[in-house]
Amino acid sequence: MISALIVYGTIAAVLSYSMLYWLKPNWRQSVERPKHIFQRQLEAYDSRQEPDESDP
């Protein structure tokens, strides 16, 4: 019984998460948003690390 619960629970969770992702564009964009934020953070970090060429 527990095994069946795990299998069906996993399938249900994956399906509901996937359906939500597929049918709700706003949800999809929200889920994907962190990777863009992270990318900007990386770029910002790199730009701050580069030496300022205006410095004498």
Next chain:
Amino acid sequence: MSEVLYADTVTAPIPPLRPREHERPTSSPITYSALIRAHGIAAFTALMLAVAFGILASLQFVLPELTSEIASWGRLRFAHTQGIMLGWLGNSFIAFLYFAVPILSGRPVTSEKLGWFLFSLWNFGVLLPGWLLVLNGYSQPLEWAEFPLLVDAVMIGGLSLAAVQFLPGFFSRGCETLYVSSWYIIGGLVFSLMSFPMGNIAPEFIPGAAGAAFSGLWIHDAVGLFVTPMALAILYYVIPASTGRPVFSHFLSMLGFWGLFFIYPLNGTHHYIYSAIPMATQTVAILASSILGMVVVVVVSNLMLSLRGAGWLAKDPALRFASTSVLFYLIVSLQGSAQANMGFSQTIHFTDYVIGHSHLAMLGFATFAGISGLLHAWQKLDDAPYHAGAINASYWLITSGITVMVSDLTLAGLVQGELWNAGAPWVASLRASEPYWIIRTLSAIPITTGFGLLFYGLLKGPKGAGARELAEAKVAINQVQPSNSSDSPQSPLKALRMSYIAASVAGVTFFIFSVSLLGLLPKSTLKDQIEALAPVANLELTVSEHRGRRIYAKEGCAYCHTQQIRFIDADIERFGAATLAWEDSMETPHMLGTRRIGPDLSRAANTRTGQWHFAHLFAPRSVVPTSIMPSYQKFFEGSPTRPRQEALDLVAYLNTLGRSRELAWPEGEIAMREATGNDQWTLMSLDARQLNAHPARTRPRGNAPSLQAQTPAQEGRRLWAQNCKGCHGEDGTGDGPAAPWLQPAPVNLTEHEYRSDLLADILWNGVYGSSMPGWRDHTPAQLAALIQVVQGFSDIEPSQRAGNIVLGAEVFQTHCSGCHGEAGNGNGSAVANLPIPIPPTDFTRERLSMAASLRILDQGVDGTTMAPWGARLSADEMHAVASYLQTLYQPEKEASE
């Protein structure tokens, strides 16, 4: 140039997003470079030492005398695995966290001072004392949890400090904007804090199979909830940082994250398939292992799609290590799912296949991720030396070395498993493994050289060269696959925030569920089963046996010898009835073991004599010429005949293994059958043909198979050299290296003539009361070949019916027939009525030379009830008896007529 489609760009274009205040990057140039360097250097130092321990442990397999002089094999293995997990991976992960967490969270870590305290605690409060203690024999025999309880307590402090140091920054922002690496870091630290005490402390206090259930959870959680999350955090960080493009899909990465944290904790019991742990629990673990394989495919697909354009052999070494780590992760995870399959498990469980798997996980997937993270951080340190040539060369050396090692161990495991299933003698698997073990040790050369070069590359070389290399590599990738940076999506939904909170609560709940399902539930089930089946008065260990058990534990004997006969035919045929939970219900901590290099010891009691054990512990190859067991001369005063208390205690403990079940037989078996009802697994154990099927255990004479020589003589000589020469000597003269330590001394076969049927009987049943074991794990053809070899050693004069036979017969009937029987067939009245441990000689089937007969009559035989008659019989009488004995012998032809 083809258009790049990212997972979130399949809808209409979305207007650029203006970041909200709390999402603006706040990262600043690295302020923790000293801590990164400190942990990086500690990581590589620990790695080199842990690898050295591993090499020494591997040498035991090819040069078995070597490590006995340095430290015992078990202790080296403890230091090796704990060093890799806590010293190398732990430090490299922390180094990466100091670099990545401020960027990921946009906040500094809690405190630099706390950082130095954590560094000291991790290395000088956990790793160093842990190593010193296990190498000096203070340890717990629990896989991946060998450091003793005191160090465990410090480790829990270390994990708590790490959580305080790295996590607050993440919680200052909304969960909905957390990047997947942040999730893995949070998950890794939180779940390690929960699983470490469960796996390191609980099994110390829970006996037998119930304790093993918790151990199994930790074996898997150590990899699944500490190492894997940290490694994946690095991969999800380095790939986009190095390629300059976001990961393919954050949706898939989060699906993988939650899948991993929900499913991983349910896998643990698959380390004990077919054990006494309830089968329902095992089934859950097997099922979860299959689901986990699917989750990993999702994770790897996402990472591989994120690597598009970078190629497997990216120019940036950090990215190259990351992409290879992804590949290793896929292989090792699918291997893990396959290993949990019950059919496959029967063959590969306990073999080197699993050792190959664990090396691929820790030294392949996790180490490559760790290197990738360290390299990436190093490249960003302005003043860090960076030798590109050395680092690039190291990649090839380490990759080739690990590929060879894992392939080699995988093949070795398949060979070992097939030989075990086929019922071949145990030493056959050792002999077949030899070439694989040599290759395994040799594979350490490129791996160690690679690690050394990598370390060198991070210590020497032009400063800032890493940053230049990374920039060039990033330009090269983006020329192939430009980033689509105009697809910034809309602001997050509030519902998403709630879903992450719900998932976090569910993750923790699921971990508790896993511990309940795979730990507490089996404990309760086993308790009921033990109460129903165990004898009313189970014999407890004596003080000496307890001490022996502690020695067994600290020397790591459980890492080569299992104490669980699995519920499978091959195990039951070889070792006897499958181990029921109540049999080790007083073993705290459990010693079930997960690897068999030597045979299972569940039923070791009374299979060997004390002298054999002493000789075997002192000089294993003296009694088992092809053994690779370490010698434990430290337990003796220079000779097996002078055992110290440790040796006496250890042998006392060995003689308790299987004792309870044996003492309960046969009434206990009948009672168990009544109590168990229809439980098929218990019935399988009760229905076993023999309770103790150890092939070497001596038995009363009889029931030997009929042996007909079908094997070439050369094969007989080979078998002799592998099995017999340790005691009887190369030429059968009874002067093998173990001979001086055994009583009665091994027979000088040149002085004897044996009939084949007697030799068949001796080889099949052994000689009860002596160190001559049975050889029932050999085929009848092999035993027949050995008989030919033994008969070939005989160098005695032809039988002469001369001398005073009448006087000899008189003396024999007066003094000898009580033991040897009136007809001289070794079946005198005393044999049945007195405790005579060793059967008297059957002179109808065995003839001694005149010289041997006279010597034995005069001096007796040490270690037997054969007394010296020199003081009681005259020389003439002894000569007459020796002559009379010649007349008793009935050669095979005569006997058959």
